[in-house]
Each structure stands twice: as C-alpha cells, then as structure tokens.
Amino acid sequence: DTGVSQDPRHKITKRGQNVTFRCDPISEHNRLYWYRQTLGQGPEFLTYFQNEAQLEKSRLLSDRFSAERPKGSFSTLEIQRTEQGDSAMYLCASSLHSGANVLTFGAGSRLTVL
Amino acid sequence: DQQVKQNSPSLSVQEGRISILNCDYTNSMFDYFLWYKKYPAEGPTFLISISSIKDKNEDGRFTVFLNKSAKHLSLHIVPSQPGDSAVYFCAARYGNKLVFGAGTILRVKS
Numbered sequence: 001d002t003g004v005s006q007d008p009r010h011k012i013t014k015r016g017q018n019v020t021f022r023c024d025p026i027s028e029h030n031r032l033y034w035y036r037q038t039l040g041q042g043p044e045f046l047t048y049f050q051n052e053a054q055l056e057k058s059r060l061l062s063d064r065f066s067a068e069r070p071k072g073s074f075s076t077l078e079i080q081r082t083e084q085g086d087s088a089m090y091l092c093a094s095s096l097h098s099g100a101n102v103l104t105f106g107a108g109s110r111l112t113v114l
Numbered sequence: 115d116q117q118v119k120q121n122s123p124s125l126s127v128q129e130g131r132i133s134i135l136n137c138d139y140t141n142s143m144f145d146y147f148l149w150y151k152k153y154p155a156e157g158p159t160f161l162i163s164i165s166s167i168k169d170k171n172e173d174g175r176f177t178v179f180l181n182k183s184a185k186h187l188s189l190h191i192v193p194s195q196p197g198d199s200a201v202y203f204c205a206a207r208y209g210n211k212l213v214f215g216a217g218t219i220l221r222v223k224s
Contacts, residue, residue, distance in 0.1 A: 004157070031210075033211070041217075042118075042203050042205075042216050042217050043203070043212075043214045044214070045212070045213070055210065056209075056210060101146070101212075102148065102160045102163065104160070105157030107155065108157055
C-alpha cells in the first residue's frame with residue numbers, strides 16, 4: 001500500500017471553469033476527509049465520509065463544491081464555476097474509526113485559478 | 115474563530131538542543147490533541163498524539179505535554195536534528211474532525 005494518492009498534483013484553470021480532484025485512500029481505511037489549506041494557514045476541514053456516506057460538511061463547502069465517494073473507495077471533489085478565492089491546496093486524508101482517529105494525508109492537489 | 119492557535123510562526127534552534135513548539139486552544143470539548151509535521155511538497159504526517167485525560171506522552175525524541183487548566187500543549191524535540199526542519203501543526207479533535215493551528219516553521223541549524 002502506497003498511502004493516500006491524490007490526482008492531479010497541480011491544476012491551473014481559468015475562472016469559471018470546473019475542476020475535479022481525485023483521492024485514493026488507504027484501502028483498509030473507512031473514513032475519508034477533504035481539507036483545504038491556504039498560504040500561511042493550517043488545513044481547514046471541508047467534509048468527511050464514512051464508507052460511502054457523507055456524514056459532515058463544513059460551512060466552507062459552498063454549493064459550488066460537491067464531493068462523492070461511490071462504493072466507499074476513492075473520492076472526488078468537484079468545484080464548479082471556480083473563483084480566484086478557490087486557489088488553495090486541497091488535501092485528502094483517510095483514517096480508521098478508532099482511537100485518536102489519526103489522519104493519513106495525501107500530498108495534496110494544488111489549485112490555481114487565474 | 116481560531117480555536118487552535120500557534121502563536122510562533124517560526125523557531126530556530128541549534129542542532130542537539132531542545133525545540134519547544136507551543137499551541138493554545140479554546141474549546142474544552144477537544145478530546146485528543148495531535149502534532150503533525152509537514153515537509154515542502156508533501157502532505158502533513160502524523161507525529162504524536164495525547165488524550166485529554168493524560169498530561170504527557172513520549173515517543174522517542176518527541177514528547178507532548180498537555181496542561182488542560184491553561185488550555186495549552188507543547189511539543190518537545192530532544193535532541194533536535196537538521197532533518198526535523200519542517201512546519202509543525204498542532205491539531206485538536208472535536209467530534210469526527212481535526213481542527214488545525216496555522217503551523218510553526220522549525221529550522222534546526224547544524
């Protein structure tokens with residue numbers, strides 16, 4: 001197992017375009033999280049899944065954002081009609097539902113909106 | 115509303131000496147606290163955690179101290195090594211998610 005994989009690593013797009021990020025978690029992990037990190041800040045929670053169910057969404061997740069985790073395996077995060085303020089690193093993490101709930105993060109997908 | 119604060123943006127330490135990274139929080143409902151380390155172009159990696167019912171947890175060169183009355187925790191790295199140079203994030207668990215501080219850049223000089 002190679003850990004949490006994210007694709008693409010870097011995406012440059014024009015304002016108004018749609019973008020989609022993919023995350024492949026550690027196979028035995030039942031929880032999957034999306035976080036967003038901007039320059040000089042720590043990761044901010046966006047949403048999480050337990051298996052295929054999306055159980056919690058942050059206020060940061062506007063209606064232009066949608067996340068899915070079909071069949072409880074990989075997940076996608078889509079941003080529609082991108083805005084310059086969406087420019088950030090989008091981090092995916094996975095965990096087992098136990099103990100401290102330690103999250104294992106991927107390397108992230110960096111979005112630049114021009 | 116910053117519930118987890120790391121007030122020192124950066125810290126510089128000589129190799130072999132102790133590094134102390136600090137974190138303050140405001141929410142008494144946090145039940146676990148974690149430290150993550152992040153190198154450039156990589157995601158954060160887990161270092162060490164502590165339950166809110168403990169006051170100390172040690173793992174090799176890393177020790178985390180929790181002072182619940184002060185709502186303060188600290189990470190001690192002894193001895194510091196150049197490879198420890200990274201951004202360190204404090205995180206606190208609330209419900210099913212982690213709330214992160216803004217991070218402290220640690221530079222260990224050789």
